[in-house]
Amino acid sequence: MASSAREKKSKLILDVAIKLFTSKGYMATTMDEVAKTANISKGLTYFYFKNKEDLYMAVTKKAFDELKGVFRDIFKQKGRTGLQMLTDLASGYITFTKANRMYNEAILNFMGIMQLYNNELTRNQIHHLILESEHFQKLLDIQHDCGRIGIQMVSHGVKDGSIRPELQPEVTFYTIWAMIIGYERLTGPVGFDEKEIKIHLDNWKPGFIKLMQDMLKGTIQAQKPQVVQASLF
Amino acid sequence: MASSAREKKSKLILDVAIKLFTSKGYMATTMDEVAKTANISKGLTYFYFKNKEDLYMAVTKKAFDELKGVFRDIFKQKGRTGLQMLTDLASGYITFTKANRMYNEAILNFMGIMQLYNNELTRNQIHHLILESEHFQKLLDIQHDCGRIGIQMVSHGVKDGSIRPELQPEVTFYTIWAMIIGYERLTGPVGFDEKEIKIHLDNWKPGFIKLMQDMLKGTIQAQKPQVVQASLF
Amino acid sequence: MASSAREKKSKLILDVAIKLFTSKGYMATTMDEVAKTANISKGLTYFYFKNKEDLYMAVTKKAFDELKGVFRDIFKQKGRTGLQMLTDLASGYITFTKANRMYNEAILNFMGIMQLYNNELTRNQIHHLILESEHFQKLLDIQHDCGRIGIQMVSHGVKDGSIRPELQPEVTFYTIWAMIIGYERLTGPVGFDEKEIKIHLDNWKPGFIKLMQDMLKGTIQAQKPQVVQASLF
């Protein structure tokens, strides 16, 4: 009970942080605001989270957890081909991002950190408070969970014939993920409807998904030239 | 002459800024350091660049200019199919990023800003100093230059038969770009060879490019089943 | 029994505090650490000691008590001249300090407080929590206990002829004590063997004790020109 109260308060702070990070960005959000918005004292915020970086890592951890939920839900759906799953995933990721832009920022930021982390020469550029955060350590553990599920989706698709058999699951999945992440990043800049450029989100998305499917499609799909519909979104 | 001296000093500051932003990041770089590294006074730095955001926007502008150069060089190459050009582009972008990670950061950051900018509801989240920067205004103008060239590459490929004719140039090009940008972001995190995940940069890149080509390939390519080599890189 | 349990817990906290103050210093030690190291709650620490200053005063009290033990043990030794006792004291104090540097710090700190306390103009500079500490009040009572024993040693020496008869016991003893205290303070800085300065602890100590003896020696000592050996240390 006491422990549950503790978790509740911890969650409260986390939720407030997410809200503030979303609306004003990490940098522009002060610990003071977090505390005040959560109606607690500044000290208590530091009681639950070692420092601001630690809080951000906790948020990032939550983002990964929720993203993993998206991956898992799609993967658990019965009676869907691998290709359908990946199509769902693209739509699902976009929905996920829209619902909470902050999460995507956090995930991309973490990936940026991992670029530094995985290179001996640049690892020291990472702020030591990040490295010391317990949530960062947890992230090191779970960072590939989504990847593992995604790879299984491709394997599944290869087995069920919805995806070309010559495709290597790892390479293929990460290429798909790269597409989706890049799509997210470009959405917005490209949507700027001015001058000749006229690609809007609504226009691009189906074309984007179609291209992704074309890239993957196995022979089975030849009979169904229609765009595979995303089931969940 | 005076004007040229002025440009030289301006360029000096810009180069110093790029070097520092690259090695320590934008946030961790102080205007003091920029001035000291450039061997000029802090005041002079502010004479050439209104403020730190302005300096960053100038750097971003330079990044876009150089990226445009990459696009243009590839597009100008004679005797290459559209598909080859896009393949070159993928390799070229990766090389460009490796050579100066800062540029890619700046470009992605700008795209993030544009996401806010293109939405009436979020535009006010952009720091006013950014909006007031003359370099930001220039960026608004040139931001689609690369896109325009890329779209021409796809059109070219459709004409020369190296790319499927049913593909829409705009959608196709931005999807390609999304792939490349996402690839860049994932490189590093994914390269972490631990547990099951075993995709390294060297492994992924050819597979990635092959998938991209598969996605685009027209009938002409049927006779050349080999991976199209990048000419420039 | 309850009272004994209480004393045990109180002693536990005190011992932990001494250990921590010794290894990290008073300022750098937090009440949190004290509690955690003692495996009790923070609140309980405050149950036994009113506040941090109070705890420090308790530690200081213990230091004085132990120092008094050293004085008493030496004074109780049978068959030793006053000069021998004071020689023992010098060695004993040095040993005492080495064994627990914290104690010496606390004693010197208390003496610094007393400088303020004994001057009407500066007494208000002392933190009120110190003045209110019951242990501080006890210290006011016992602070001269060591002095009293020391003075008796000198008197003893005058009587037994080991110390010059013209020496005033009070002045003489406090001068001896000053020597010892100053010696402690200089040990370390002076030991730094660099440049011309070459006095090491091992070199200095016998010379120091010899000088002290020379200062005190009565006629009886003429027959024993050797350095009087410290009996206990």
Place this chain on the structure above:
Amino acid sequence: MASSAREKKSKLILDVAIKLFTSKGYMATTMDEVAKTANISKGLTYFYFKNKEDLYMAVTKKAFDELKGVFRDIFKQKGRTGLQMLTDLASGYITFTKANRMYNEAILNFMGIMQLYNNELTRNQIHHLILESEHFQKLLDIQHDCGRIGIQMVSHGVKDGSIRPELQPEVTFYTIWAMIIGYERLTGPVGFDEKEIKIHLDNWKPGFIKLMQDMLKGTIQAQKPQVVQASLF
């Protein structure tokens, strides 16, 4: 000239810091107060002194410089025996301390730091900001300057016969210094006129100096059994 303005401001801050450290102590003095008392902005304080520790080290440096001045002035006096010089020194040090209690605190504090510094095992207990302070580095250089002069005083006394020839200058001088430092520390606690203890500053000082002289005196002094008067104080 510009440089002189800089030095003036630096000196202003230093003087303010000394005044505040003296009246409220180092810990209780905030950088805010220093700035406000000096009528400058907080930022400027940090422009001249890297941080609070650095400022304290600068104060300590000044203390050592002034103390060195006291040593030098006494040593330069013509026609005085070594014993007279050391007597002057004792009085001079006491005067010096009284005039600015803060200086003595700083000097003793530095000696405490040196105890840690000269021991490989404890050096890491010193705050890194202290180690990084340029003034600390200067202190490492000059810390023995006073010692060197003092040793010369003893040597001088040995030559002129005012000090026993068998005394080793180094050991003797540092023993003298230890006496003086300890005397300073005890002054105050001992002066507390309560109960039996009745030694006051005025009572102790001449006795203390007499003892010191007895400890040192060579044959020449036999003819002048009076207490050698301090010339400067």
Place this chain on the structure above:
DNA sequence: AATGAATGAGTCTTCATTCAT
């Protein structure tokens, strides 16, 4: 006796920016 969550005043420190010269 005992807990440990909660408080909040207090401080150091940073740094973009300005301006007198």
Place this chain on the structure above:
DNA sequence: TATGAATGAAGACTCATTCAT
């Protein structure tokens, strides 16, 4: 153009202390 001393707002973080349970 050029300098660099000066500003001051802003923010992260600490920790002794309290109190409801």
